[in-house]
Amino acid sequence: MTDIPARAAPSSVSSGSALLTLMKLRTFIALIAVLVFFSIAAPNFLSAANLILMAKHVALNAFLAMGMTFVIITGGIDLSVGSIVGLCGMVAGYLVLNGIDLQIGYTIYFNVVEIALITLAVGIAIGAVNGLLITRLNVAPFIATLGVLYVARGLALLSSDGRTFPNLVGKPELGTTGFGFLGAGRLIGLPVSIWILIVVALGAAYLARYTPLGRHIFAVGGNERAARISGVRVNMVKMFVYMFSGFCAAIVGLIISSELMASHPATGESFELNAIAAAVLGGTSMSGGRGTIGGTIVGAFVIGILSDGLVMMGVSSFWQMVIKGLVIIVAVVVDQAQRRLQQRVTLMQMAKAG
Amino acid sequence: MTTAPSYDVILKLEDVSKVYAGTVAVKQANFEVRKGAVNVLVGENGAGKSTLMKIIAGVEQPTAGRILLDGNEVSFSSSGDAVNRGIGMVFQELNLFGNMTVAENIFATREITNRFRKIDRKAQERRAGEFLDRLEAGIRPDMLVEDLRIGQQQLVEIAKAVSLDARILIMDEPTSALSAAEVEILFKVIADLKAHGVAIVYISHRLEELIRIGDYITVLRDGRITGQEEMRDVDTQWIVRQMIGSDAKDFAKADGHVPGEEVFRAEDICLPRVTGGLAVDHVSLSLRAGEILGIYGLMGAGRSELFDCIMGRHGHASGKIFIDGKQIRERDTTRRIRRGLALIPEDRQREGLVSILSVASNLTLASLSRFVRLFHIRGGAERQAVSQMVRELSIKVADPAQEVSSLSGGNQQKVVIGKALLTGPKVLLMDEPSRGIDVGAKADVFRTMRKLSRDGLGILFATSDLDEVMALSDRIAVMSNGRLTGMFDRAEASEAAIVAASAFGHGPAPHILPQNLESNTDD
Structure with missing residues (x-):
């Protein structure tokens, strides 16, 4: 988000500016509001244990939402992330339990680091498939990723015949132990998954702001033709955002399997919708060109805290859905109002300036 | 102001203002439209002409002021209201549905139906054909609009407005895409309408045109009306003075530097058209460092397509390009930019x-x-x-x-x-660099072009403005129908020769061309 110039201006402009600042900070205000509300309404809400637990929940959605943010900024959509989560979890589980059978009497077992890397590669590869469908075969992003959603989910189910890979503790003699570290481990008091989130989020935010690739992502979403004529490699940019989205989904798949010490093929169903919701709540424009990683993270926290808080208050899950839907709609309505107000304020400032 | 008694005022705007959030587009304008006359409206881009016309056509509502039609105050809440009162408008942006036929476009929202509310296609096409015949356009009513070239689409837009049987007909830049022959036909139609007592409001940038067909002229500057006269009392100087507040078009004088070595060469550039034929037809040209080469041509002549080929925007284009004598084998825009090519596209909003x-x-x-x-x-x-x-x-x-x-x-x-x-860049391609910008900015752009050429940049610029190409170019290339039809040194170039070359292949009367030839002139 850009700052509005805080020049001294007569009352009407400054009141508009003040309102505008408030609207721009709306997601942050919403975050504080839900925190304050639940700390009063729900007992134990503010306990350290509960906050960390919620953060772990939120992290899962935040990863997906970050990948989704880049995709949406380029003007696309990635519906396949939930399925990628499921499939990557199954890949990791399969490798821990079975390794790769070479068909010649030998089976290769990988250590946990290798398994993680392979799983991430699978996520990136599925993202690349999305990207290729969209850039080379000109399939609309919605359709391409919808197709991949089904294919990936189907493959996840096929990998185990629909069963769960249980008990992923691994065997010390095969070097496959330690898979639980991602989901249950802690570093300096924080869960590992939170640390990973911090690292990926900082990296993504840096990418968006300070690298040519980041600039190009915004340019492609703002005006693809102009970007192309300016020499932006539009197809490469699109490939990247879908691969990054697949990468984020693979991380989530790993973390969930690790937390549960089991891989279930239905994991991640409808996660894509939560990711889209978080991105939109954080100010990402579905028409492309606008959005920030910071906003998306805050959006993910609002949604996550809202649902966890409502659970703690004992609100029925049916009502939770209604409330979540309303929050998303209100967020977009406020977003539109902000755009209009922004234009008005800009025009007024221009009129004042000359 | 002397008013000939034969011209009655049919529509009058009194102290009309239009304020958009933060900006005033029209300030207290008093404007009279006379019956049976061509009421010309001029002004720079952004002067408020289109806003004023949209107010008359009911598309926009005035913030303040009164509109008097036949002496009675009226207010239009929509363009439908205005149409019902006999006010039609040819919009600057083509408001046509490319996926529908010419007849369907002409009768959009006014479909001719039979008793069962079923559209009577035959009747529509017959009626549409009558209007098209008046325009001698050679357009069949059952053709799809998207298959027509831009000039023909403009004629359809005009036919649509004429078909409204309007008492007041507003034409916003109706000739911007028409060939010289088509403009002549349009003027005949306008004269005909005039004779039937229709009041025409005519907006154009082409001063020659205005002076030729206008009866009354109104000049707008920054939303204010700065002059309103009978056309026979004014000359070009007066119009320009009212428009920009000073006399001359500022083209920035040539400084007499001599172009250097060849910096760019294109050989045999061809671009096939989807509908068959070539959009760019074996074009070869060369450009020297510090030289400004103007490419003149009408809309659809293939200028923009040539630039697109040079920038590598079409994978299926053929031909060779050279920079500093070395062939550029890279086929994508990104790497061509790195090799020293840069394009300033025609459509700033969509591509720039x-x-x-x-x-x-x-x-x-x-x-x-x-x-x-x-x-x-x-x-x-x-x-x-x-x-x-x-x-x-x-x-x-x-x-x-x-x-x-x-x-x-x-x-x-x-x-x-x-x-x-x-x-x-070493070579700058500028596609209509002065389109849609005000006179001051135009002068800046032209000065920049001069300065860049002095610094040794080769500049190719495409334009459909004759004054511009004559004033700025060291050499002038003319394109028509995708082909290079003329190449003149500035010293030997004459407007007549350039115009003749730009009409090459269009023929003096396009309507008698056989249909298959006609479709080759698609945009």
């Missing part, structure tokens, strides 16, 4: 700018690699380049972090030029 990004981001979009260490954009270096470009091109912007869409058209165009220049 990312309107939701800042001025700074737009300026450096094509040249980010210059400011990058490893993968990090060095903010300082970028800001420095941006502020230098803002200064050099005198872009009027308070803060380069402002969104580029908040700038005026002229300043936006400068941003597009600045973006191209930051890539350090």
Whole structure:
């Protein structure tokens, strides 16, 4: 988000500016509001244990939402992330339990680091498939990723015949132990998954702001033709955002399997919708060109805290859905109002300036 | 003001103002439209002409002031209201449905139906044919609009307005895409309408046209009416003075520097058209360092397509291009930019700018690699380049972090030029660089072109403005129907020869061409 110039201006402009600042900070205000509300309404809400637990929940959605943010900024959509989560979890589980059978009497077992890397590669590869469908075969992003959603989910189910890979503790003699570290481990008091989130989020935010690739992502979403004529490699940019989205989904798949010490093929169903919701709540424009990683993270926290808080208050899950839907709609309505107000304020400032 | 008694005022605007959020588009305008006359309206882009016309046509409602039709105060809440009162308008942007036939377009929202509310296609096509015949356009009513070239589409738009049987007909730049022959036919139609007592409001940038067909002239500047006269009392000088407040068109004088070695050459560029034929037809040309080569042609002549081929925007184009004598084998835009080509596209909004990004981001979009260490954009270096470009091109912007869409058209165009220049090009392709910008910004753009050519840049610029091409070019190439039909040194170029070359292949009367030839002239 850009700052509005805080020049001294007569009352009407400054009141508009003040309102505008408030609207721009709306997601942050919403975050504080839900925190304050639940700390009063729900007992134990503010306990350290509960906050960390919620953060772990939120992290899962935040990863997906970050990948989704880049995709949406380029003007696309990635519906396949939930399925990628499921499939990557199954890949990791399969490798821990079975390794790769070479068909010649030998089976290769990988250590946990290798398994993680392979799983991430699978996520990136599925993202690349999305990207290729969209850039080379000109399939609309919605359709391409919808197709991949089904294919990936189907493959996840096929990998185990629909069963769960249980008990992923691994065997010390095969070097496959330690898979639980991602989901249950802690570093300096924080869960590992939170640390990973911090690292990926900082990296993504840096990418968006300070690298040519980041600039190009915004340019492609703002005006693809102009970007192309300016020499932006539009197809490469699109490939990247879908691969990054697949990468984020693979991380989530790993973390969930690790937390549960089991891989279930239905994991991640409808996660894509939560990711889209978080991105939109954080100010990402579905028409492309606008959005920030910071906003998306805050959006993910609002949604996550809202649902966890409502659970703690004992609100029925049916009502939770209604409330979540309303929050998303209100967020977009406020977003539109902000755009209009922004234009008005800009025009007024221009009129004042000359 | 002397008023001939035969011309009755049919429509009158009194102290009409239109205020958009923050800007005043029209300020207390008093405007009279006379029956049986061509009421001409001129002014620079952004002077408020289109807003004023939209008020008359009911598309926009005035913030203040009265509209009197036949002496009675009226207010139009929609364009439908205005149409019912006999006011029709030919819009500047073509308002046609490409996926429908000509007849369906002409009768859109006024479909001719039978008793069962079923559209009577035959009757529509017959009626449409009558209007089209009047325009001698050679367009069949059952043709799809998207298969017509732009000029023909404009004729359909005109036929649609004429078919309204309007008492007042507003034409906003009706000739911008028409060939000379088509303009003649349009003028005959206008004379005919005039004779039937229709009041015509005619907007155009082409002063020759206005002086020829206008009866009354009204000049707008910055939303104010600065002059209203009978046409026979005024001359070009007067119009220009009222429009811009001073006399001359400022083309920036040539400084007499001599072009250097050949910097760019295109050989045998061809671009097949989807519908068959060639959009760019075996075009070869060469350009020297420090030379400005103007490419003149009508809309659809293939100028923009030639530029697109040179920039590598069409994978299926053929031909060779050379920079500094070395062939460019790279086929994609990204690498051609790196080799020293840069394009300033014709359509600023759609192809030139990312309107939701800042001025700074737009300026450096094509040249980010210059400011990058490893993968990090060095903010300082970028800001420095941006502020230098803002200064050099005198872009009027308070803060380069402002969104580029908040700038005026002229300043936006400068941003597009600045973006191209930051890539350090050897050859600059400018497609209609002065389109849609005000006179002051035009002069700036022309001065910049002169300066760049002095610095040794080769400039290819495409235009459909004869004055512009004559005043700015060292050499003039003329294109028609995708072919290069003329190449003149400035010393030997005459307007007549250029116009003749630009009409080559169009024929004096396009309507008698066989249909298959006609379709070859598609845009």
